[in-house]
Structures are given as structure tokens and as C-alpha cells.
Amino acid sequence: MRAQSVLVLFLALTGSAIAQQAPTPTPATATVPEIPYRSVADFLKLPPDLYLGEVAGVAVNSKGHVFVFSRGNTTGAAYGASAAQLLEFGADGRFVREIGHNLYAWSYAHTVKIDPQDNIWITDKGSDMVIKFTPAGRVAMVFGRKQEASDEGTGPLKHVRPPLPPVDGMFRQVTDVAWDAAGNTYISDGYVNSRVAKVDKDGNWIKSWGEPGDAPGQFNTPHSIATDAQGNVYVADRGNRRIQVFDSDGKFLRQITIDVPVPPDARPAIGAKPKATTGTMAPGAPWAICITPGPRQVLYSSDAFPGRIYKLSLDGKVLGVLGESGKQLKQFGWIHEMACPSENELYVAELLNWRVQKLVLGPGR
Numbered sequence: 001m002r003a004q005s006v007l008v009l010f011l012a013l014t015g016s017a018i019a020q021q022a023p024t025p026t027p028a029t030a031t032v033p034e035i036p037y038r039s040v041a042d043f044l045k046l047p048p049d050l051y052l053g054e055v056a057g058v059a060v061n062s063k064g065h066v067f068v069f070s071r072g073n074t075t076g077a078a079y080g081a082s083a084a085q086l087l088e089f090g091a092d093g094r095f096v097r098e099i100g101h102n103l104y105a106w107s108y109a110h111t112v113k114i115d116p117q118d119n120i121w122i123t124d125k126g127s128d129m130v131i132k133f134t135p136a137g138r139v140a141m142v143f144g145r146k147q148e149a150s151d152e153g154t155g156p157l158k159h160v161r162p163p164l165p166p167v168d169g170m171f172r173q174v175t176d177v178a179w180d181a182a183g184n185t186y187i188s189d190g191y192v193n194s195r196v197a198k199v200d201k202d203g204n205w206i207k208s209w210g211e212p213g214d215a216p217g218q219f220n221t222p223h224s225i226a227t228d229a230q231g232n233v234y235v236a237d238r239g240n241r242r243i244q245v246f247d248s249d250g251k252f253l254r255q256i257t258i259d260v261p262v263p264p265d266a267r268p269a270i271g272a273k274p275k276a277t278t279g280t281m282a283p284g285a286p287w288a289i290c291i292t293p294g295p296r297q298v299l300y301s302s303d304a305f306p307g308r309i310y311k312l313s314l315d316g317k318v319l320g321v322l323g324e325s326g327k328q329l330k331q332f333g334w335i336h337e338m339a340c341p342s343e344n345e346l347y348v349a350e351l352l353n354w355r356v357q358k359l360v361l362g363p364g365r
Helices: 002-021 026-033
Strands: 038-040 054-060 064-069 086-091 095-099 111-112 120-124 130-132 138-145 173-180 184-191 195-199 207-208 222-227 233-237 244-245 252-256 287-291 301-303 308-311 316-323 335-342 345-350 354-360
Touching: 026 233, 054 354, 064 345, 086 111, 086 345, 111 173, 111 335, 120 173, 130 173, 184 222, 184 233, 184 252, 195 222, 222 287, 233 287, 287 345
Parallel strands: 054 111, 054 335, 173 222
Antiparallel strands: 038 354, 054 064, 054 345, 064 086, 086 095, 111 120, 120 130, 130 138, 173 184, 184 195, 195 207, 222 233, 233 244, 244 252, 287 301, 301 308, 308 316, 335 345, 345 354
16 A cells, blocks of 8 residues: 555656656747738739749838849859849749849849839849849949959958958948838848948938947847838848847947747758857748838848748837748748838748749638
């Protein structure tokens, strides 16, 4: 009888210990809903002789026309590429035109954006240039300067430590642009300089802020940039796995990190499953961000692994999540840029899958 009592006591204590060790849902697990969505099949209608390469950028203008910045076209030597092609499609996905064919700045496409006046802006990581086109497709302003092909030593930029000091008006592997209501332009610059530049509506250089590092106001690859209706500037600090928020003068306000648990069966889009919890391939590291228009603005951010899109309030609360890595519709291969013309409509540009997907979101559960 005594042995049975000991056994019962042992089982009770063991069961209690197991119950205490069982994982409990974190607030993120318990409160972040999966957002239902669909992908519009065969949205872009390309002519028979036109192909997309790595799609680095996508943007939408006020008429619903879709602009695609692709690492297509032809390429030269590894460090003399002309892998950039800007294409326009109608709201129905039908091809309209190519813009800037054989443009001198075309080298290695990074992003395309449309400003409130429907001007078309591109950033080219290879030529270190930012170009503003009119809605008609003519060059209106040029920022930065391409390396001269005839110069001795022309080649890929060196990521030296400590970095060379930045030069006003010049960029080193520039990444993205955004604007405020006054017409000022904010440029994320980028893989080498690790700063944000500000120019006025006439193209005059005003200031820059930031440097390499991981402290507030420092950057490790500021990869994407957006502004809200109050003129605050959101910078996807990809290598530091955070979104930093500044006022229009570059004063640091806050940072946002995305800490949604990764499904145990999550797969990478390419390569081995990342093990690091920081850096470019870490879950939640922001590759692309966009902010919706309208009185109730929300922020969307994408990561490379596990290949998800996160919907957030502007103060950083995760409102919902969708997607996973893969090659099928509704799956993603390194989303490099997003356009969000409304809260429930997204356009995503994928590097690995060479495509643009149009996503229609439903209400979260």
C-alpha cells in the first residue's frame, strides 16, 4: 500500500513538473492573426518577346498603373552590368511601355516609387544614381553620379572598415526613396554609406543623418524607406533587424522589431535554414516596407525567412501575418519591394521567382 502511495505521489509530482515545463503561448502567438488572402493569377500580361529577370521593384500610380523595375534587359561583365529595365503596365495588367530604354543610369535595378504627382523615381544600386521621371517618362532630375568607365580602378565599391566618409550629393549603393507633404525627398543610402539623405522639392541637398552601426540612428543596410501622413520617416534597417522611425529632421523617435514565432516547418526560399536571430536573413528582418494612404494608415513589412508579410500599426503592433517561402502563388521568394495602394491590396516584387504578385487581402480572423 505504501509503494502505491509513493507511486501516486511520484506521478503527481512528475505531472506537475511537466505541466510547468510545457511552453505557454507568447503574446505574439496568441494575438497575431493569419490574414486570409489570394493571389491574382497571371496578373501581368507580357508581350511574347519580353521577359522579367529578378524583379527588384514595383510601384502603383494614381491610375492604378503598375511599374516594374526588373533586373532584366542584357548584362555585361559581372561588374559592368546593365541589368535594369523599367516597364509600365495598365491597371488590368496589360503591357503599356518601356521607360528609359538604354538609360545611362541603368546598371543594377533596386527600387521604383511613384510620388504624389505621379512622377516615377528609381534607385539603381549599381550606378549609385536616383532618377526622377515625369509621368510622360522623360528624365526630370538626376541625383548622384555613376563611376566613369574610363577611370583607372573603376569597379565594385569596396566595403572597407572603417568606411570612407560619405560625400554630399553622392551615393554608395543607394536603395530607396520616399517623400513628405512638403515635397522633400528622403533617400536611403544604402549598403555602404548607411545613412538617409534629404533633398528639397527643387533637388537641393539639405542634410543627411546616420552612419554604420547598431545604435539608435545608426544603420546596417537601410534597405527600404517610407513616410507617414505626419512626415515621420520609417527606415527598414535590414541588417539590424528593425525599423527605425525619425521625424523629418532625422531625430530618432522609436524603433520597431517584429517578433512573431516561426512555424517549426518553415522552409527558406533558397539555401540552408538560417540559424541566426539577427541580420539580413533573420525572421522579421525588414527587406521591404510600405505605408498605406488614407486616414487610417498601416505599415506592411516583409522578410526573406520565413518569407512572410506583416501588417502593423504605425506604433509597431503586429496586426496580422500572411505568406511563406516557396515558388507557387501565395508563396514568396525574397520580396524586395512592396506597393500598398490600399490596406487590402498589395503588389510584391520577388527576386527569386522573377515575378510580381497582386495580393487581395481579406479581413483578419
